[in-house]
Amino acid sequence: MSTLAPERPDAAEPEERPPVEKPRPPLLSSRWLWALGIIGLWIVIWAVTKGNDTLELAGRERTSVHDALAGFRDDVLASRDSNPIIQLTYEIGGWFNSFVDWLQRMISVENFPRPVPEVGWLGVTAVATWIGLAIAGWRIAILVALSFLSFGVFDYWSGAIDLLIVTFVAVGVSVLIGLPLAVLLGTGNRVVHSVMTTALDIFQTMPTFVYLAPVALFFGIGASGAVVCTLLYALPPIIRVAGHGIRTVSETTIEATDSAGQTRWQRLTKVQLPMARRTIVVGLNQTILAALSMATIAAFIDGPGAGQDVLDSLKTVDTGGGFVPGALIVVIAIMLDRTTTAASEYSERAARGGVDLRRRRIVLAVAAVPVIVCLYLSRQYPWAAEFEETGWRTRLADLVNDFFDWFTDVFRDVTQGFKDLISAVLLNPLESLLAESPWWLVAAALLGLAFVLGGLRALLPTVVCVAGLLYFGLWNDAMITLNMTLVGTVLVMVLALVFGVWMARSPKMDLVLRPLLDTGQTIPPFVYMIPVLALFGTTRFSAIVAGVVYAAPVAIKLVADGVKGVSASTLEATRSTGSTTWQEITKVQLPMARGHLVLAANQGLLYVLAMAVIGGLVGAGGLGYDVVLGFARSEEWGFGAAAGISIVLLGIMVDRIARGAADKTSR
Amino acid sequence: MALVLTACGESSIDDETEANESQAAELGDCGEINMAVNPWVGYEASAYVVGHVAEEQLGCKVNYKDIKEDVAWQGFGTGEVDVIIEDWGHPDLEKKFFAEQGDGSAMDLGPQGNVGIIGWFVPPWLAEEHPEVLDYKNLNDFAEEFATSETGDKGQFLGADPSYVQFDEAIISNLGLDFEVVFSGSEAASITAFQQAEENKEFLIGYFYEPQWLFAEIPLERVALPPYEEGCQDDPAEVDCDYPETVLKKIGSTSWVEEGGPGVELVQNFEWTNDDQNTVAKYISEDGMSPEDAAAQWVEDNQDVVDAWLPQ
Numbered sequence: 001m002s003t004l005a006p007e008r009p010d011a012a013e014p015e016e017r018p019p020v021e022k023p024r025p026p027l028l029s030s031r032w033l034w035a036l037g038i039i040g041l042w043i044v045i046w047a048v049t050k051g052n053d054t055l056e057l058a059g060r061e062r063t064s065v066h067d068a069l070a071g072f073r074d075d076v077l078a079s080r081d082s083n084p085i086i087q088l089t090y091e092i093g094g095w096f097n098s099f100v101d102w103l104q105r106m107i108s109v110e111n112f113p114r115p116v117p118e119v120g121w122l123g124v125t126a127v128a129t130w131i132g133l134a135i136a137g138w139r140i141a142i143l144v145a146l147s148f149l150s151f152g153v154f155d156y157w158s159g160a161i162d163l164l165i166v167t168f169v170a171v172g173v174s175v176l177i178g179l180p181l182a183v184l185l186g187t188g189n190r191v192v193h194s195v196m197t198t199a200l201d202i203f204q205t206m207p208t209f210v211y212l213a214p215v216a217l218f219f220g221i222g223a224s225g226a227v228v229c230t231l232l233y234a235l236p237p238i239i240r241v242a243g244h245g246i247r248t249v250s251e252t253t254i255e256a257t258d259s260a261g262q263t264r265w266q267r268l269t270k271v272q273l274p275m276a277r278r279t280i281v282v283g284l285n286q287t288i289l290a291a292l293s294m295a296t297i298a299a300f301i302d303g304p305g306a307g308q309d310v311l312d313s314l315k316t317v318d319t320g321g322g323f324v325p326g327a328l329i330v331v332i333a334i335m336l337d338r339t340t341t342a343a344s345e346y347s348e349r350a351a352r353g354g355v356d357l358r359r360r361r362i363v364l365a366v367a368a369v370p371v372i373v374c375l376y377l378s379r380q381y382p383w384a385a386e387f388e389e390t391g392w393r394t395r396l397a398d399l400v401n402d403f404f405d406w407f408t409d410v411f412r413d414v415t416q417g418f419k420d421l422i423s424a425v426l427l428n429p430l431e432s433l434l435a436e437s438p439w440w441l442v443a444a445a446l447l448g449l450a451f452v453l454g455g456l457r458a459l460l461p462t463v464v465c466v467a468g469l470l471y472f473g474l475w476n477d478a479m480i481t482l483n484m485t486l487v488g489t490v491l492v493m494v495l496a497l498v499f500g501v502w503m504a505r506s507p508k509m510d511l512v513l514r515p516l517l518d519t520g521q522t523i524p525p526f527v528y529m530i531p532v533l534a535l536f537g538t539t540r541f542s543a544i545v546a547g548v549v550y551a552a553p554v555a556i557k558l559v560a561d562g563v564k565g566v567s568a569s570t571l572e573a574t575r576s577t578g579s580t581t582w583q584e585i586t587k588v589q590l591p592m593a594r595g596h597l598v599l600a601a602n603q604g605l606l607y608v609l610a611m612a613v614i615g616g617l618v619g620a621g622g623l624g625y626d627v628v629l630g631f632a633r634s635e636e637w638g639f640g641a642a643a644g645i646s647i648v649l650l651g652i653m654v655d656r657i658a659r660g661a662a663d664k665t666s667r
Numbered sequence: 668m669a670l671v672l673t674a675c676g677e678s679s680i681d682d683e684t685e686a687n688e689s690q691a692a693e694l695g696d697c698g699e700i701n702m703a704v705n706p707w708v709g710y711e712a713s714a715y716v717v718g719h720v721a722e723e724q725l726g727c728k729v730n731y732k733d734i735k736e737d738v739a740w741q742g743f744g745t746g747e748v749d750v751i752i753e754d755w756g757h758p759d760l761e762k763k764f765f766a767e768q769g770d771g772s773a774m775d776l777g778p779q780g781n782v783g784i785i786g787w788f789v790p791p792w793l794a795e796e797h798p799e800v801l802d803y804k805n806l807n808d809f810a811e812e813f814a815t816s817e818t819g820d821k822g823q824f825l826g827a828d829p830s831y832v833q834f835d836e837a838i839i840s841n842l843g844l845d846f847e848v849v850f851s852g853s854e855a856a857s858i859t860a861f862q863q864a865e866e867n868k869e870f871l872i873g874y875f876y877e878p879q880w881l882f883a884e885i886p887l888e889r890v891a892l893p894p895y896e897e898g899c900q901d902d903p904a905e906v907d908c909d910y911p912e913t914v915l916k917k918i919g920s921t922s923w924v925e926e927g928g929p930g931v932e933l934v935q936n937f938e939w940t941n942d943d944q945n946t947v948a949k950y951i952s953e954d955g956m957s958p959e960d961a962a963a964q965w966v967e968d969n970q971d972v973v974d975a976w977l978p979q
Contacts, residue, residue, distance in 0.1 A: 058904075077763065078770065080744065090745070112728075113687035116680060216738050221747055302732045311733065314855045315708050316880075316952040317862070382680055394955065412867070423816040533859040538825060538851045539817050617853040619817075625829065625852055632830030634737040635759040 031664065034452040042445040046437045053438035055475040062639060063473035070638030076217060086218060093224030100165055100223035104304070108161035120378030120385025121152050124161065126371040134364055136342035147335040151328060152387035154396065156306060160328050163305030166223065166298070167291045167336075170230035174287050177231075178238035182283070183268065185239055186246025186276070196243075200236045205606070205651035208233055208297045209613040209627050210644030213637065216301045226295065226303025233294040237286035245279025246272050277351075281344035288336050289522075296329060296524045300631075310526050319404050319530045320397030326527035333522040408534045415535040426487045427540060435479040439470065442479065446653070454660015465653035472642040474626060478650055481612050481622035485654075488544040488551065488608035489601060495552045496600050500559025501585055510560070517553035525550065525614045533618055543615025543624065544608070551607030555600040562596025563589045595662065602658035609651050623647050690726075697727035700930045701749040701923075703739035704731050707854055709878045710753045712947035713779060715962035717752055717937050720973055723966075725929045735830060740764055740918075744772035749923040750934050753915050755783050756832065766921070774924060776917035780938035781878055783913035785832065787824075787890040788875040790865040794888035800872070803842060803892050810845040812870045818847045825873030826850035827857055833874055834906040838892065841907035846872075861885060878941040880948035932978035939972065 057063075080086045105111040106118045119127075125148040132144035151160035185196050208229070215229040249272050257271050273280075296307030306325040313322030349355055377384040434442060443466045450462035469478050503510045525546050532549075536542040566589050574588050590597065616624025623643045630640010700721055704714050718729040732739070732748060740760045742748030764773040789800055799805040806822070813822030824846045826835050839846050851857040857873060858881055864871035865885050875887055892909035899908040917934055924931050943965070950961035966973055 074763070077741065113684050113691060114680065115683040115687060213738070216734075216741065220745055221732060221734055221738055221742055299733065300735070301738060302734050308733055311706070314853070315706055315711070317855050317858045318952075318955075321955075380680060382683070385680060412863075420816050427816075428819075529853075530855060530859060533856050534863060537815070537863070538849060538856045538860050539815070541816070618856050619825075619849055619851050621850060625850055628852060629829035632735055632737060632828065633759075634740070634757070634763070636829075637737075 031452050031661075035449055038445055038448040038452065042437070042441065043433065045441055046433055049438050049441060050432070050436050053440065054436055055439045055470075055473075056435075057473070057476065063642075065471060065473055066638035066642050068638065069641045070635070073213075073217065073637045073641075089218040090220065093219035093228065096169065096224040096227040097220070097222060100169055100227065100304070103165045103169075104158075104162060108158040108165065116382065116385035118379070119375060121148075121157055121387055122384040123375040123378035125149065126374035126378075130364075130367055130371045132339060133367055136339055136346050140339050140342045143335055143338060147331050150331055153390055153392055154324055154328060155387070155389055155391075155393040156309065156325055156328050157387050159306040159309050159325060160332065163292070163295050163307065163329070163332065166226050166230060166295045166303060166305055167288065170227050170234055170291045170295070171284075171288050173227070173231050174234045174238055174291070175284065178235050178283075178287070179242065179280075181239045182242035182280070183246060183273075185243030186272070187268070196239070200240050201652060201655070202648055203232070203236050205609075205648045205655075207610060207613045207624075207627060207644060207647050208294055209300075209631060210641070210647075212297070212301050213631050213640065221302045223304055225301045226298035226305075229298050229301070230291050230294040230303075234287045234291035237290055238280075238283040241283030241286055242276065242280040245276030245283070248279075249275045274351075278344055278348060281340060281347075285337060285340040285344075288340060289333055292329065292333050292336065293522070293524070296526075307524065310524050314526055314529065317530055318397070318401070319527075320400035322527045322530070323400045324393050324396050326523045329524060330519050330522045334518065404531050404534070408531070412535060416537070419536045419539060419541040422487070422491075422544075423539070423541060426490065427483065430486060431480060431483040434483045435476055439475050443470075446657075450653075450657045450660070454657050454664065458656050458660030461656040462653050465649040465656075468649040469646055472646050472649075474623060474643055474646045477622050477626055477643065478646050481609070481615075481624065481647070482650060482654075484540050484544055484615060484620060484622065485547070485605060485609045485612070485650075488547040489605040491544065491548050492551045492555050492604035492608060493597075493601055495548070496555035496559045496604065497590075497597075499552075500556045500600070501563055501589065503556065503560040504563035504589075505585075513556070517556060520549050520553045525611060529614070529618060538619030540615070540620045540622075542618040543611070543620030546614045546618065547608035547611035550611050551604045554607055555604040558596050558600040558603060559593065562593030562600075565596070566592045598658070598662040602655065602662060605654055605658065606651055609647065609654070612647055623650070693726075697721065697725045697929050698926075699728045699730060700934075701730045701732060701742075701747060703742065703748045703751045704733050705736055705739065705751070705753070706733070708880050708948045708952050709781075709944050711951060711958050712944050712961065713752045713781070713937075713939075715958040716939075716947060716965060717750075717934060717976075719959065719962040719966055720976065721930055721933055723963075724973075724977065725933060727930045736760070737830075740773060743918075743920040744770060746920070746922065749920045749930075750776075751918040752934070752937070753779060753781065754918045755915060756913055772921055773918055774921050776919045776924070776935055778914050778916050778938065781915040781941050781944055783915050784877040784889075785910035785913070786875070787835075787872060787892060788861075788887040789872050789890060790861055790869075791886055791888055792865055792868050793870060801888060801890050803844070803890060806872070806890070807843075807845045809870065813846065813872060815849075817849050822846040822872070824848045825857060825860055825871060827874040828852065828854045831874070831876070832910075834900060834903055834910075835874055837904055837906040838908075841905065842893075861887060878944045878948070880945065880952040883945060883949045883953065929978045933976055936976040936978075938976070943969070943972070 076083070076086065080090075104117075107124045108117055110116055111118050125145060128148055129141050129145040133141035151157050181196070185193060188196070211229040211232055212225075215232070216225050219225050219228045253275065254267065254271060257267065262270065295303060295305055296310060299305065299307030299311050302308075306329055309325035310322045310329075313319070313325075346355070350357070374384070379385070437445075446466060447459065447462055450458040469475055499509075499513060503513055528549060529546065532542050532545050536545060570588065570592070571584065574584055579587065612620075612622065612624035613627050614624070615622065616626070616628040623646050626643030627640050627647070630636045630638070630643060700718070702714050702718055704711055714731065718731065721727040722729050732742070734742070734748075736751070736754070736757060737760070739748050739751050740757070740763070743764060761769070761773075763769040765771065766774065787803075794801055797809065800809055810822035811820065813824075814820055815823045817823060822845060824835055824839060824844075826848045827833055827850070829850065829852065836848050838844075839848065851860060851873070857875065860871060860873065861875070861881065862885065863869065872890065875881075881887070893907060895909045895911045900906050900911070917937065919931070919934060947961050947965045950956045950964060951958055954961075956964070
């Protein structure tokens with residue numbers, strides 16, 4: 001599986017990844033020496049100006065910008081009976097509500113006075129399996145059947161099906177809106193392209209929590225709000241990836257068909273879209289996975305589905321109780337990921353004539369018979385309509401709880417020691433430098449670093465972002481968050497180097513690690529919040545750990561990818577000179593994968609930042625806490641909104657600097 | 668639902684459908700109740716007990732909505748929420764949604780019987796070994812013991828979930844305490860911290876509250892602050908006193924209340940005690956019962972209390 005997280009610009013455009021086989025640049029180019037110089041100067045000035053002009057807000061102090069944002073919200077609220085925009089959004093929300101409600105009564109909850117849904121579990125499972133068979137073959141059909149059965153066996157049938165319903169409605173709308181926009185992105189001129197890319201960046205950097213309050217305001221709570229915030233979050237990947245696919249259809253093909261005198265519409269429908277089909281399916285895959293991860297966060301505004309069970313377990317601090325629905329969400333993600341991937345390969349093969357269509361039709365027709373029988377049974381008999389409680393959910397939950405209790409008992413001293421060590425040597429000094437420097441010093445240093453590392457292309461966005469951070473009045477909290485993000489990234493890179501290289505060099509390790517990495521990216525963070533808190537306490541470090549669990553898989557995969565990309569002939573040449581394994585890794589493989597390493601660091605950093613809000617829930621303070629505060633307390637709405645925007649600015653700034661550095665490094 | 672299923676045994680779905688229809692006809696039409704469920708177990712206990720009575724004894728259909736307070740209040744005007752069954756006091760929201768100053772979409776439905784106690788608490792082992800910490804005047808002597816990796820040489824005070832009313836930063840600075848507030852950020856984080864502190868005998872002081880299911884597991888001890896006096900919390904920056912006791916109340920959607928019906932009367936009559944709530948909360952959190960089952964259990968054991976809530 002690829003990633004559940006927002007597909008970041010770089011990852012979505014693999015052709016921009018640096019070619020691997022290039023002569024090795026010197027260890028430290030002059031740009032990096034300049035950067036070190038800037039940091040040195042920063043430390044010197046910090047030593048004498050520490051504690052001045054830090055722009056720290058006293059508790060509950062608000063700026064006029066925060067008040068203005070809150071005022072906007074109050075105006076919207078006050079005008080909701082007359083404002084035509086809100087009337088329209090409520091109308092749309094109501095439509096989503098009734099559609100989801102109808103689907104639920106069809107397949108997941110009782111349709112009163114009927115004691116069960118119209119179609120019981122047996123029928124739903126049979127139909128889903130048949131669809132799997134039709135679009136992706138019998139292997140996937142088995143996977144689908146097993147996944148659906150697991151929902152019932154673990155007593156989460158309706159939760160899992162509700163989650164699927166919300167995901168599919170949101171993805172359906174995302175495709176309807178996203179494909180035309182993807183065509184625009186793929187065929188538009190440079191200005192259209194850069195405007196859209198920036199907008200997509202903003203959307204993908206925005207923490208998901210920030211959507212919740214405004215969406216609830218405009219579309220209401222429950223299924224309607226859940227569908228809308230899920231679709232907002234899931235829309236960018238399909239626009240970006242499909243647009244990229246359309247854009248990269250080869251020039252010569254287009255020229256060749258253009259000479260036949262076709263119109264632009266013909267070119268689009270006959271050439272560009274069919275040729276980009278594979279990439280479009282990849283975009284769809286990303287969109288589905290993003291939707292799934294958002295659908296659990298939407299439980300905060302009463303979105304239906306397994307996410308609610310995860311949040312419920314938080315109330316009673318029940319690790320095991322959250323683990324079971326969390327694991328089912330991973331099952332759903334893996335099922336959908338493998339299905340869409342297989343479906344795209346299958347359709348590719350079918351398009352090339354590699355599938356015997358006649359035979360396939362016969363197989364599907366024959367397979368339809370038992371499906372219809374199952375449908376009939378599930379409408380007639382209680383056993384086929386509603387799963388008997390198996391008790392497995394409680395048993396598994398108890399098992400997980402016992403394991404974590406044991407784990408905490410045994411390792412708590414070690415983990416606390418590690419936390420104290422990292423806090424003392426990394427977190428505290430860096431936080432002091434970032435958050436206790438005067439704002440003008442940090443701003444100057446950031447601008448200087450942006451310029452020497454990324455040139456003008458990085459400098460301009462940095463100027464805008466620094467100005468924005470100052471404007472929104474949460475500078476000090478932004479520095480605290482930046483500090484945690486940087487330390488988190490360092491840890492992510494350590495893991496990425498160790499496990500990435502290991503995976504690249506040992507296929508066995510790869511086989512073992514991949515499912516774990518997939519799980520780390522997919523499992524809702526609320527599932528591991530309690531054990532992380534038990535091990536590390538309510539600290540900044542807990543927030544960092546949550547971020548690392550989420551970010552490390554991406555970075556590890558990227559590093560493994562890069563190291564694998566070093567050609568066999570290069571390696572053989574090294575071996576013939578009699579170098580050791582260690583030399584081989586440090587002198588050849590890592591330097592040649594340098595572009596991937598920089599990319600991994602960039603992605604890691606953005607992913608850790610994406611977890612800032614979860615950090616706010618485990619005692620880390622900073623912007624994450626501000627967002628949570630804004631969502632929870634009506635009078636702090638503007639404050640929370642400003643914090644959400646600040647996280648976006650921070651993310652874009654860091655991304656632009658790192659990308660600038662990466663581009664230059666790979667050249 | 669579960670009852671119906673076991674009662675009917677192997678009967679067909681059609682039979683059950685008919686049974687449901689006749690039961691609905693018998694109880695009459697009570698309509699639907701949209702019940703907000705704010706994210707803490709005590710609230711859940713109140714909500715599901717009222718919901719259970721409404722469904723089983725009045726024949727209403729109850730829709731539970733899992734949301735935070737702020738979003739719940741917004742839902743009154745749109746018909747998405749009819750009742751908040753345990754409100755800890757939100758003057759800001761009252762200003763926006765009550766009739767006198769706001770749009771009038773919400774109204775006070777009276778106390779629900781529980782009394783909210785907010786304060787500073789320490790784990791029981793600490794209170795036993797160092798009873799001095801139970802007076803704020805002695806806290807500075809222990810500041811170093813309370814220090815963590817987050818607070819350097821100052822003591823750490825564990826603040827709470829952001830949605831709760833809290834003045835701890837002001838109290839600490841106005842009482843000259845050598846402490847720094849670290850906000851736990853969520854109820855789960857606070858509870859885990861107290862559990863760990865008790866289990867590993869670590870120093871911890873923080874914001875906590877009753878009624879709360881954790882007290883059945885760990886009887887936290889309250890630290891004495893200068894007593895609350897009328898008006899001492901009016902200016903958030905000047906607070907130097909303890910928190911007042913809060914009479915928890917019910918808030919309803921005005922349009923729903925005006926419509927009337929047995930559901931409205933039930934909510935208006937509902938009143939119980941901290942012990943009652945803690946009992947149900949314990950069923951849910953410690954015994955691992957579902958909120959529905961926990962509520963059913965309590966109602967079965969306390970039908971006499973419930974009878975007083977039913978519409979006459």
